[in-house]
Amino acid sequence: MNDALKELLDLLDLEQLELDIFRGRSPKERIQRVFGGQVAAQALVAGGRTVPEGRHVHSLHAYFIRPGDPSVPIVYNVERVRDGRSFTTRRIVAIQHGKAIFTMSASFHISEPGVEHQAAAMPPVPHPDALPTFTERAENLCIDNPAWHDWLTRERPVDMRYVTPLMGESPDVPALKSPETTVWFKYDADLPDDPLLHVVLAAYASDYTLVDTVLAAHGLAWGTPDVSGASLDHAMWFHRPLRADDWFLYAQESPWSGGARGLARGHMFTPTGDLAVSVVQECLIRVGDARPGR
Incomplete structure (x- = not known):
């Protein structure tokens, strides 16, 4: 740990x-x-x-x-x-x-028991062990602000393995605009068998990358000049138990943005492909110098 x-x-x-x-x-x-x-x-x-x-x-x-x-x-x-x-x-x-x-x-x-079905399918992705850590990826980000670079590369409580590209990772990546972000998450520790703790840690991780998904649709990222944003609201549905100390895949997409707001939604899957959590968030996104208060 x-x-x-x-x-x-x-x-x-x-x-x-x-x-x-x-x-x-x-x-x-x-x-x-x-x-x-x-x-x-x-x-x-x-x-x-x-x-x-x-x-x-x-x-x-x-x-x-x-x-x-x-x-x-x-x-x-x-x-x-x-x-x-x-x-x-x-x-x-x-x-x-x-x-x-x-x-x-x-x-x-x-x-209690009930009828069951799952329409959402886990996307085909590489195993997290085959992917670099977030810190390793962040070291290569093209960021002019040293303080922001230090913040991105510092130690984090959760291991994040991006399947999708990071904006600014190379000269070619900024040209990519995709309203989708897919990340593996895992808390590297043997956590106690407390169901509340595991859903709480899932809630903590759920806010890491949703706003990024809206930004990525426009080729933007945190640290980009004149970009500011914040989470406005957040909703989660917990369908089945999820272990935060085992890998879970967070597949996110942004169906819409406009009027200084953006919508993102995500699905958290267990390694076996079971849908464990659904998430929806609306965020504030402002680009430019004239930004009124919240």
Whole structure:
């Protein structure tokens, strides 16, 4: 387990301040605001800790309201909306400086049988062991900003193996415009058999590359001059158990962008091709000097 993953697991171990009130912190960060995947993961931890045993999250719907400040803690207030016979609903609000920066509604369900089908098919891709690490790929990115290059190549909590090209990886890659991104993810550690932890880590990873998919459709990437963006909302559906300490394939595509917004959706597959998670996100994308506030 590398130091970045150790820090992430520590960040997910929220401090309980009072019944249904939790506090989380952020890593020291200079390049970006609080990572959206971190806020979503911590909010899911807070909500999950108030749920009766034997109920597992099957969906979440979240809105990113304000940029998170990495220099101060985040307080998570959990509202117990409903505890039914089969479903439990929680609403979580993340607060900084007295204002909501993020809201999430999450639904938890007991395990029960039902009809099954899967129409989504895992795309044919190379095995992750045959692909270079993200750090190895990022070393070759054509980036003029040294601070941004250092941020991209630093140690990460999750091993990422891109199947699709990275924008700016070589002089030829910027000419490629594709609304698709496919990445293998894996947390390199023997994690405990806690179902909530594995879905929380999937939620954390889910926010890494969705906005990139919208940018790639236009031949753009983070670090490109005059490009700014942010996650606006995020929805996930958990169909079956997924092990975050085993490889899972995240196949993403962007069906639309316009009006300074873009839509991206993704499927997470187990190594055997089973669909485990579906994700949809709308993001903010602005290009140019004139950028109003959020």
